[in-house]
Structure formats: structure tokens, C-alpha cells
Amino acid sequence: MTMRIIDHPVLGRLNDLNTVLFTFNGETLTGLLGESIAAALLANGIRTIRYHEESGTPRGIYCNIGHCFECRVHVNGQQGVRACLTPLEENMNIISGGKLPTPVRDWRANNE
Amino acid sequence: MNNAIVIGAGPAGLSGAISMAQQGLKVTVIDEYMKAGGRLLGQLYEEPTGGWWNGVKESANLYNSALSLGVDFKLSTPVSNIEKIDGQWVVYTNEHTYTTPNLLLATGAAELPIPIPGWTLPGVMSVGAAQVMTNVHRVKPGNKGVIVGVNVLSSAIAMELKIANIEVACIALPRLTKVSEETGNPLTVMNSLLNVAHMAPSQLVKMGSKLMKNDFLKKMGITFYPKKGMKMWDIPIMLRKAVIEIYGNNSVDGVILADISPSGEIIPGTETKISADFVCIAGGLYPLAELAALAGCPFHWIEELGGYVPLHNEKMETVLDGLYVAGNITGIEGAKIAIKQGHLAGLTIANKNYHGKLEQEIQDALQQLNSTRENAFIQFHPDINIGKQKLQQYWIKHQQDIKLVKN
Numbered sequence: 001m002t003m004r005i006i007d008h009p010v011l012g013r014l015n016d017l018n019t020v021l022f023t024f025n026g027e028t029l030t031g032l033l034g035e036s037i038a039a040a041l042l043a044n045g046i047r048t049i050r051y052h053e054e055s056g057t058p059r060g061i062y063c064n065i066g067h068c069f070e071c072r073v074h075v076n077g078q079q080g081v082r083a084c085l086t087p088l089e090e091n092m093n094i095i096s097g098g099k100l101p102t103p104v105r106d107w108r109a110n111n112e
Numbered sequence: 113m114n115n116a117i118v119i120g121a122g123p124a125g126l127s128g129a130i131s132m133a134q135q136g137l138k139v140t141v142i143d144e145y146m147k148a149g150g151r152l153l154g155q156l157y158e159e160p161t162g163g164w165w166n167g168v169k170e171s172a173n174l175y176n177s178a179l180s181l182g183v184d185f186k187l188s189t190p191v192s193n194i195e196k197i198d199g200q201w202v203v204y205t206n207e208h209t210y211t212t213p214n215l216l217l218a219t220g221a222a223e224l225p226i227p228i229p230g231w232t233l234p235g236v237m238s239v240g241a242a243q244v245m246t247n248v249h250r251v252k253p254g255n256k257g258v259i260v261g262v263n264v265l266s267s268a269i270a271m272e273l274k275i276a277n278i279e280v281a282c283i284a285l286p287r288l289t290k291v292s293e294e295t296g297n298p299l300t301v302m303n304s305l306l307n308v309a310h311m312a313p314s315q316l317v318k319m320g321s322k323l324m325k326n327d328f329l330k331k332m333g334i335t336f337y338p339k340k341g342m343k344m345w346d347i348p349i350m351l352r353k354a355v356i357e358i359y360g361n362n363s364v365d366g367v368i369l370a371d372i373s374p375s376g377e378i379i380p381g382t383e384t385k386i387s388a389d390f391v392c393i394a395g396g397l398y399p400l401a402e403l404a405a406l407a408g409c410p411f412h413w414i415e416e417l418g419g420y421v422p423l424h425n426e427k428m429e430t431v432l433d434g435l436y437v438a439g440n441i442t443g444i445e446g447a448k449i450a451i452k453q454g455h456l457a458g459l460t461i462a463n464k465n466y467h468g469k470l471e472q473e474i475q476d477a478l479q480q481l482n483s484t485r486e487n488a489f490i491q492f493h494p495d496i497n498i499g500k501q502k503l504q505q506y507w508i509k510h511q512q513d514i515k516l517v518k519n
Contacts, residue, residue: 003251003252003254004250004251004252005246005250005251005252005276005277006250008250008275008276009275009276009277010156010164010166010275011156011166011168011250014250034146035249036146036249039245039249039251042245042251042252042253043251047234047235047363048234048362048363049234052232057232058233058362058363059232059234060233060234060235060236060237060363061241061245062225062236062237062238062241063222063223063237063240063241064237064238064240064241064242064244064245065145065151065240065241065244066144066145066190067222067223067400068225068238084241085144085146085188085190086146086188087146087188
């Protein structure tokens with residue numbers, strides 16, 4: 001089921017939708033050219049945008065206007081891109097960030 | 113070369129740029145968002161006079177006026193720092209560095225978060241995030257939501273979600289903690305709702321504003337407030353229930369609600385679950401003023417203005433030469449007021465450029481701002497005028513201190 005609001009009782013109907021293909025974690029999806037990456041993902045029913053670097057727990061958008069940095073993704077190889085501020089382009093390759101090694105903590109857990 | 117740079121393409125920044133361009137100044141507007149309009153973009157409500165205030169349309173009108181006047185826009189451009197070097201403001205962005213003699217900060221407001229167990233689950237977002245998804249991007253934040261935090265902004269956005277055919281299961285208070293403070297106190301929240309009685313077509317609020325004139329009646333009102341809530345636009349507003357936890361495995365599945373006493377304490381054994389696929393946290397707004405702090409502006413905490421605001425006078429000048437402010441960075445108010453503030457700041461900058469030729473225009477703009485404030489439909493704080501007076505007192509004191517130092 002699409003999450004898009006094509007017809008809105010006050011704001012009217014969305015016209016001239018320019019769809020493009022992009023990939024998210026290797027899966028090919030469709031979105032609208034120029035909409036935010038966060039909107040394109042949510043329109044596809046995707047809420048989990050990244051996994052926390054330390055705990056590995058899933059994260060989605062929080063503020064949606066660039067303040068909170070919760071929606072960081074890798075875009076075409078560039079890290080730390082805010083999905084809520086970045087316009088979608090054709091063939092964008094978007095990847096979630098994931099859990100990173102925490103060697104000092106891991107070492108302590110086994111040795112202290 | 114430009115005469116002025118505006119940071120923030122919201123209602124204040126756009127109208128400031130328009131006013132300066134109309135006076136013949138060369139202006140550049142920088143904003144990190146991909147569209148011009150700022151928080152105005154998401155706004156949608158029915159005016160008391162009939163007709164709709166459509167933020168998308170209002171933003172486009174302002175943006176197009178600015179473009180037609182030759183204003184230069186750098187959208188999708190985050191500003192990371194500002195500093196003054198050799199009498200010029202230097203603005204650092206992700207790509208280029210710009211310099212200008214006049215800098216207008218119109219950075220707006222940010223939302224206060226309220227931490228609740230489970231709030232990092234995907235599907236939990238600020239209430240403004242849901243507004244932007246729904247009205248600007250036209251994507252539903254979910255099919256059924258719960259809003260945590262009862263205030264002017266959350267009730268307005270609840271209605272916007274409903275217009276877009278998104279179910280709002282209820283609006284409830286957050287659990288009372290040191291962080292949630294007043295947003296978790298039923299009596300305080302009810303008092304603040306009574307102040308916006310005119311925009312809340314709830315029976316409680318409509319009746320309440322007339323009946324609940326004294327503290328005793330207010331206390332009775334919240335004591336006997338129905339546990340299942342009272343409906344506003346068919347959405348239950350729960351002043352006697354708090355969201356104590358958001359649950360779900362990999363995303364939101366629902367919230368746990370508990371009954372609370374009139375002062376906000378949880379009543380054990382009253383926990384119930386409500387299923388939902390998204391949760392909005394509404395902690396209210398505060399002025400987004402980091403850049404003014406980086407520049408070295410003195411700040412004052414003024415409750416009525418929503419937090420710390422950079423010291424400025426009624427013509428929107430800060431104490432730093434060539435640095436001006438407009439919009440919600442000066443205190444939390446509606447977009448119509450921000451537009452008037454931007455206009456005033458733009459004229460103040462142009463007046464400096466033309467060595468005082470625009471004094472009359474500035475007086476007119478001040479008057480327009482005051483009458484817009486008096487007639488504001490949406491008021492975020494009932495004592496906004498007291499807040500503005502406090503600020504002017506701080507300004508006068510600052511001017512006196514400077515004179516003392518000079519003498």
C-alpha cells in the first residue's frame with residue numbers, strides 16, 4: 001500500500017510525478033525526483049534508515065528538517081548524509097550505516 | 113558582491129530579502145533545506161475569516177517575489193560558522209565562504225524533544241516531522257498515530273493529519289519527569305490550553321475559558337476531567353493520561369498509557385496499551401540561535417519568548433554592528449509575525465545603507481508588526497508582550513552600560 005497522499009482535500013492533487021529508480025541497501029525502489037531521500041523511503045514503507053553505530057539498534061527519521069542527524073545514510077559512497085535534507089536523484093545508491101566495532105569496550109568486557 | 117546575506121529562507125528571511133531587494137540592495141539567501149519556506153511550508157489551517165492559510169502556497173509566493181526582485185538563493189546549503197573579519201561578516205557553508213557587511217539571522221525555531229522509553233524506535237518522530245512529511249512531501253508518517261504533548265502546535269498538527277485522512281488515536285501528556293517538566297503537568301497544560309480557547313473548538317476549552325476563571329475551578333476542572341479524554345476534531349485529548357512507554361520490536365507497535373493525578377503522578381495499575389504505527393513527540397518550540405551565539409551576541413533567557421534569545425532592539429538590530437535578527441530566533445510566534453519582522457529588519461538594513469532615509473518606512477513597519485501581533489490567531493505564549501518588554505529593558509540597560517564604559 002502506498003503511503004503517498006496523491007489527493008489532498010485542501011492542498012489538491014499532485015501532478016506531473018517524475019518517478020526515478022534508486023537503490024536502498026541493494027534493493028531497487030522507485031521514488032520521486034527531487035523529493036527527500038527520507039520521504040522516498042517512507043513512501044516505500046521503509047522506516048529504519050540506519051542502525052546505531054554503537055548499539056546496533058534501528059533508527060528512523062526524528063526531526064525531518066536536519067537538526068537531529070538521526071537519518072544519516074551513505075549516498076553514492078559518501079558517509080553521513082542526512083536523508084531528510086537530500087533530494088533524491090536517479091540511480092542514487094543509498095546504504096544504511098551500521099554497527100561499528102568498539103574495540104576498547106569489547107576488550108574491557110573480557111579483560112576487566 | 114552583495115549588500116546583505118540572509119541565513120534562513122523561512123517567512124522572516126524571505127520577507128527580509130524582499131524588503132531589501134525592493135530598496136535596491138543585492139541580497140543572497142542561504143538555507144540548508146532543499147525548498148524555500150522553512151517551517152511555513154508545513155502550515156495549514158482555516159482562518160477565522162474563512163479560507164485556508166496554505167503554507168506551501170504562501171512560501172511559493174514569497175520565494176517567487178524574491179526571485180523576481182533578483183534575490184540570489186543558495187538552498188541545500190548548510191552554514192557551519194560565522195565570524196567577523198576586518199569589518200565584514202564571513203559566512204562558512206559546506207561549499208563556499210561568503211562575505212557581507214550586513215547579516216540577517218532568520219534561523220527560526222527548533223523543537224524540544226521529550227525523552228520517553230522507546231523513543232528511538234523508527235516511527236517515533238517530532239510532531240513537526242509528521243507535519244512536513246504530510247503537507248510538504250505528501251507522504252503519510254503512518255496510518256495511526258499517537259501524539260505525546262498537548263500544546264498549540266500539536267493540536268494544530270493533529271488537525272492537519274486528520275485532514276490528510278491519517279488517524280490520530282489520541283493526544284496525551286508525556287510522563288512527568290525532570291525533562292518533561294511542565295509539559296507533563298495536567299493543570300499547567302490545561303491552563304495553557306485555556307489561553308488558546310479561540311482556536312480549540314473543544315467543549316472543555318470553550319466552556320472552560322468562560323467558567324474556569326479562578327484557580328479553584330481550574331483545579332476542579334482537571335480533577336474531574338474525563339479519563340477517556342475530551343474530543344477535539346474527534347481526537348481524544350487526554351489530560352489525565354500520560355504516555356509512559358513506546359513499544360515495538362524494530363519499529364513502533366504502540367504506546368503504554370497510564371492514568372495520572374491532577375499533578376501528573378502515575379496511578380499504578382492503570383496501564384493500558386494503544387496500538388499505533390507512529391508516535392509524534394511535541395515538546396514545543398525554542399529559538400534556534402546557535403549562529404548568534406557563535407557571533408558573540410549576548411543572550412537572555414525569557415520564558416515568554418520560548419527560551420534564550422539574542423539581545424536585540426525593536427528594529428531588529430543586535431548589539432553587534434551589521435548583525436540583525438528576525439523571526440522565531442527572536443521568540444516563538446506565528447509566521448505572519450515573522451513576515452513583518454523580516455520586513456522591518458530588511459528596512460533597518462536598507463536604512464543603514466542609505467544613511468537614514470527610510471525612518472518613516474521603519475516606523476510604519478513597526479506599527480504593522482505590532483498590529484499583526486495584537487491580532488494574531490495563533491499565539492504560542494499568552495504573555496508574549498511581557499517577554500518583548502523584558503527584552504527592551506535588557507536592551508536599554510545594555511546601552512546604559514556601554515555609555516558607562518565609554519565615559
